[in-house]
Amino acid sequence: MGGERLFTMFGRDGDEWVGSFDAATGVEAWRSLSDMAGYAAPVTVEVGGIRQALFFTAEGLVSVAPATGDFYWRVPWRTTFDVNAAAPVVVPPDMVFISSATAR
Numbered sequence: 001m002g003g004e005r006l007f008t009m010f011g012r013d014g015d016e017w018v019g020s021f022d023a024a025t026g027v028e029a030w031r032s033l034s035d036m037a038g039y040a041a042p043v044t045v046e047v048g049g050i051r052q053a054l055f056f057t058a059e060g061l062v063s064v065a066p067a068t069g070d071f072y073w074r075v076p077w078r079t080t081f082d083v084n085a086a087a088p089v090v091v092p093p094d095m096v097f098i099s100s101a102t103a104r
Helices: none
Strands: 005-008 017-022 028-032 043-047 050-057 058-065 071-076 089-091 095-096
Touching: 005 050, 017 050, 043 089, 043 095
Parallel strands: none
Antiparallel strands: 005 017, 017 028, 043 050, 050 058, 058 071, 089 095
């Protein structure tokens, strides 16, 4: 999922975040945002010529820089019970498809 990094969502009860770890050592590389965790696996993609890590959190689709966690953009996508479980799918050249059950 991004070469030498592992991307994941963590937390509960007000201490949620997305983050990255060194795949070989397990050392935390960065943490970013405070979105409630979703169930979808994060993906790394290149969209619009920019390498990005996409997280489909319980609050929506967010994009961050894979190396630093710096925020790029967000598409709000709240659903019943805050469940976003399907991984984002890149539709070349520059679109991302997301899908879930009932939206609020």
